[in-house]
Amino acid sequence: MNKTGLVHIYTGEGKGKTTAAVGLGVRACGSGLKVLLVQFLKSAATGELEAIKRLEPDFKVIRGFTCKKFSWDMTGEELEHTAREAAEMFEQVRAVVQTGQYELVILDEILGTVSLDFLPLETVLDFVKNKPEKVELVMTGRNAHKALVEAADYVSEIKAVKHPYEKGIAARKGIEY
Secondary structure, eight states: OOOOOOEEEEESSSSOHHHHHHHHHHHHHHTTOOEEEEESSOOSOOHHHHHHHTTTTSEEEEEOSSOOSOGGGOOHHHHHHHHHHHHHHHHHHHHHHHTTOOSEEEEETHHHHHHTTSSOHHHHHHHHHTSOTTOEEEEEOSSOOHHHHHHOSEEEEOOOSOOGGGGTOOOOTTTTO
């Protein structure tokens, strides 16, 4: 059996990146693995968080508190605050992951934090390259940087073909959040 943890990326413009990552987390937890989900750029309540609570302590969540808007709607001050929070969360996660207590680590929207310059590419790339050997790592978000794609073992691009938002249908509880 291969005991080396691999690196996954779920990227693209389509819906389902977080859903795929959380689904993998549920599968891993159901197989006895300890899972850590870290959500950058997200603070709203979602259905998956309620379901994950039932899996604690084997499935833990760390998330931001202040990001309540999309980056394009933020003021300069809000962007700076979000970048500081992302950096603080990342340092917390780096320390927790090094303990080896989690076998699957999901960094949800980490790719967005890099593409928006909230976290330096080199910092995230160093983490990927130097993670504990047995840790399976999943990264999600739009605009995956080429260097991260090259460092990954799995890369899935989710393409948007059609979305109800285009018809004016707002996000629905239990489906989009």
